[in-house]
Amino acid sequence: MEARVLPQGEGALLLQIGAVDAAPEIGLQRRLLDLVARCWKPQPGVIELVPGIHNLLLRLDPLRADNATLRRLLLAAWEQAEAREPKGRLHELGVRYEGEDLEALAAHAGLSTREVVALHSGAVYDVAALGFQPGFAYLLGLPAALQMPRLAQPRLRVPAGSLAIGGALCGVYPAASPGGWRLIGHCEAPLFDGEPLLRPGDRVRFHPHA
Amino acid sequence: MLELMKIGPGSRVEDLGRATGRAWGLAQGGAFDAPALQRANLLVGNAPGAAGIELASGPLRLRLHRDAWLAVCGAEFAITLDGRPQRMDWAFAAGAGQLLAIDGPLRGQRALLAVQGGLQGGARLLQAGESLQLGEPGRPPRVRGLHAPTWTPQLRALPAPEYQCLEPAQRERLWTQDWRVAPQSDRMGLRLQGEPLALRLGSLLSHGVQPGLLQLPPGGQPILLGVDAQATGGYPRLLCVIAADLWKLAQARPGAALRFQRCTPAAARAALAAQRADLDALACWLA
Numbered sequence: 001m002e003a004r005v006l007p008q009g010e011g012a013l014l015l016q017i018g019a020v021d022a023a024p025e026i027g028l029q030r031r032l033l034d035l036v037a038r039c040w041k042p043q044p045g046v047i048e049l050v051p052g053i054h055n056l057l058l059r060l061d062p063l064r065a066d067n068a069t070l071r072r073l074l075l076a077a078w079e080q081a082e083a084r085e086p087k088g089r090l091h092e093l094g095v096r097y098e099g100e101d102l103e104a105l106a107a108h109a110g111l112s113t114r115e116v117v118a119l120h121s122g123a124v125y126d127v128a129a130l131g132f133q134p135g136f137a138y139l140l141g142l143p144a145a146l147q148m149p150r151l152a153q154p155r156l157r158v159p160a161g162s163l164a165i166g167g168a169l170c171g172v173y174p175a176a177s178p179g180g181w182r183l184i185g186h187c188e189a190p191l192f193d194g195e196p197l198l199r200p201g202d203r204v205r206f207h208p209h210a
Numbered sequence: 211m212l213e214l215m216k217i218g219p220g221s222r223v224e225d226l227g228r229a230t231g232r233a234w235g236l237a238q239g240g241a242f243d244a245p246a247l248q249r250a251n252l253l254v255g256n257a258p259g260a261a262g263i264e265l266a267s268g269p270l271r272l273r274l275h276r277d278a279w280l281a282v283c284g285a286e287f288a289i290t291l292d293g294r295p296q297r298m299d300w301a302f303a304a305g306a307g308q309l310l311a312i313d314g315p316l317r318g319q320r321a322l323l324a325v326q327g328g329l330q331g332g333a334r335l336l337q338a339g340e341s342l343q344l345g346e347p348g349r350p351p352r353v354r355g356l357h358a359p360t361w362t363p364q365l366r367a368l369p370a371p372e373y374q375c376l377e378p379a380q381r382e383r384l385w386t387q388d389w390r391v392a393p394q395s396d397r398m399g400l401r402l403q404g405e406p407l408a409l410r411l412g413s414l415l416s417h418g419v420q421p422g423l424l425q426l427p428p429g430g431q432p433i434l435l436g437v438d439a440q441a442t443g444g445y446p447r448l449l450c451v452i453a454a455d456l457w458k459l460a461q462a463r464p465g466a467a468l469r470f471q472r473c474t475p476a477a478a479r480a481a482l483a484a485q486r487a488d489l490d491a492l493a494c495w496l497a
Contacts, residue, residue, distance in 0.1 A: 006371050009450030010478040012420060014371060020414040048230045050418030052442060057418030059232065062453070062479050063486070130235045131416055131442025138416060196234050 001028060003078045005071040008057065013067060015056040015074045024053050024168050026140050027083040029128045032056060033200050035081035043070060051129045051200055053138060053169075086126055088201035091189070093172075095121070095163055095206045099183035105165065109145050117208055119143045120184065125170065127202040135174040135192025139204055142170050154180035163187050163206070211275040212325065212342040220266035220396075221336050223329050224322075226259040232418055232441040239333055242397055242437050242460035243320050245485065246284035249356060250324035252492050253281035253301040255348040260328030263336065265321045268313035277305050278344065279326040279351055283358060285318025285461055299358045301351040318361060318461040326350070356492060361461045365451045366473035366481065370423060372411060372446035380407050384448060388467035389432070397438040400459055402468065406430025409446050419443040422451035422459070424470075434459060434468075454481035 001018050008014045017028055036049055036056065045065025050057040058070060097117045106113045125139035132138075142165065150166040155178060158164070162173045164181035173179060174191035187206070191197050198204065224247065227240020241247035241264050248258035263270075268287060281301045282289055289296040290311045296302045298321075304310060315321065327344040376384065389402040407430050419425070423435045425445035432448065436459055451459070452473055462468060473481075 007368065007475065008370055008447065009368055009420060009422060009452070010475050010482070011450075011453055012418070014417065016371070020371070020417075021411055022415065024415060048232055050232045050441065052417035053415035055415065055417045057232075059230075059418070059420065062475075063483055067475075129416060129442070130233060131418070132235055132440055134235045136235050192235075 003075055005074050007067070010062040011060050013058045013060060013070055013074070015058070015078065017054045017078070020055075022054060024128070024140055026126055028054055029126065029140055030083040030086065031078075031081045033086070033128075034084050035077045037087075037201060039077040039080045040073075043073065046070065050131075052131070053128055086201045086203050088127070088199055088203065090124075091198060091202060091204045093187050093189045093204060093206050094209050095185045095187045096209045097121075097185040099163065099185045101182035102184045105146065105148050105182050105184060108148050111145065116146060116184070119146055120170075121206045121208050125204045127198045127200050127204065128169075129200055130196055130198070133174050133177060133192075135196040135198070137171055137191070137196070137198035137204075139170045140168075142168055148182050150180040151182070154178050158183065159186070161186050161188055211344060213273045213275065214271075214336060214338060214340045214342060215273065216269050216271040217336050217338050218265060218267035218269060221270070222264045222334060223261050223331065223336060223342070224264045224333050225261040227333075227437060235441050237438050237441060238421060240437055241322055243284045243322065243457045245359070245457050245489065246320075246460075247322040247324070248489055249299070249358070249492065250281045250283040250322045251328070252489070253283070253299075253351055253354075253356065254279040254324045254326040255351050256324055256326065256328050257348070258489065258493065260324065260345070261333065262322045262324040262329060265312060265315075265323060266319065267315065270310070270312040270323070272310050274304050274308055274310070275306055276344065277303070278347065280304050280310065280323065282312065282321050282323050284321035285315040287312050287314035287321050288316060297355065300355040319463050320460045359457075361458060363462070363466060363468045364471045365458055365468055366455050366478065367422075367424070367449040367451045367470045368473055368475060368478060370447035370450045372409065372414075372426070373448050375409050375411055375446065376407065376448065383407070385470055385472055388469060391462045391464050391466045391468065392431075393464040395462075395464060397436045399436045399439050400434040400462060400468075402432045402434060404431070407432065407448075411446050413444045414446060416442045416444050419447070420450070422453070422456050423447055424449040424451070436460075452478040452481055454478070454485045
């Protein structure tokens with residue numbers, strides 16, 4: 001798998017694994033998270049590591065960072081990293097499966113809504129990365145049958161706690177916001193109260209409320 | 211303490227935002243024209259990152275309940291204290307009971323009002339009728355005024371990861387076209403209007419983004435990310451405005467015609483070093 005290091009402005013370096021529009025892969029993402037957890041030491045001029053899906057952004061102070069060294073270290077760390085079982089917490093989150101798009105998604109999948117609920121809650125998801133909103137976790141591991149592209153026109157307002165599917169990813173919106181993912185349920189878990197509940201390296205299982 | 215009698219929409223208390231937190235999905239935040247906040251703070255004897263009021267428009271009417279030095283930097287606003295005109299980029303003493311009035315902007319888009327002692331309570335949108343608590347005053351200013359940078363519509367920028375996916379003719383247009391700031395622009399980003407650009411790439415896997423990044427959503431009208439932009443994005447990345455020019459985004463008015471100017475990493479670093487050196491020199495001088 002091809003690893004490249006590119007600048008993103010003079011204040012950031014991006015480690016990009018494979019194509020920028022590839023289908024998300026759990027193994028690749030686990031290797032990236034292993035890089036961050038186990039194969040990277042603090043370096044002068046690096047302010048923060050921001051994992052994405054199949055990429056890692058290093059935010060830099062351009063007047064202190066040595067880009068050539070960082071590039072070399074990033075590629076070496078990628079070579080060293082391995083796709084390991086996530087070692088973080090397993091979160092068991094209760095869900096009311098009654099989202100606005102649940103029926104449409106079931107129809108798209110050629111399944112009944114009950115089958116969708118069984119499939120979705122039967123999977124264990126990796127927390128791949130955080131972003132979009134404080135505490136929003138991109139989850140990997142959605143069964144292929146449930147994948148569905150996001151809406152062409154995002155909703156102006158998705159309620160806080162909405163469980164949603166976008167392409168091959170799913171996630172729960174910590175706060176109300178505009179959003180383009182398919183809404184399939186509602187989750188009450190407090191995803192951000194000063195700190196995120198879900199972290200890269202954690203896993204999540206959803207339990208349907210009776 | 212300050213009593214806020216009137217405040218223009220979009221005005222806020224801001225400091226310099228979050229140094230980290232993008233990995234948790236937190237936006238950077240902070241004053242959109244960060245150097246203006248730093249200059250205003252230094253003028254009144256505050257630490258450069260003390261919280262001040264970011265004014266997106268007038269009218270501001272506030273009454274002080276304690277003596278304090280004040281300064282306003284950034285976009286040009288009309289300032290009076292008890293009816294007497296005051297200068298921009300200039301520290302002036304205000305006494306308890308005096309009324310500060312700020313109207314505008316006359317030029318630019320956002321100004322920063324620093325009050326000796328700094329504002330407490332955290333970054334937030336402001337409402338008329340609020341009382342704002344002040345911190346302990348630092349040393350009184352020793353130098354009254356300073357020279358402010360001049361805004362131009364040229365934004366120095368570096369190519370970003372998907373720049374090379376653009377066809378040569380479109381790359382040319384990116385640098386030579388006027389890009390007009392649309393009215394829906396705000397602290398999250400400037401929505402730019404011009405002859406549309408197109409890329410074969412659709413949406414990308416999520417990646418960390420930063421203020422100054424120029425994204426290309428479907429529809430072909432680029433977005434220039436601001437300080438309140440989300441921490442991650444999924445649109446193609448065309449350019450990144452250099453850090454030393456980010457303050458210019460804060461001063462671009464709706465309708466302004468912006469141009470991107472190709473820069474190099476070395477020149478970008480030199481510009482940032484110069485900007486920091488200017489602030490450091492000011493801090494020494496005013497200390």
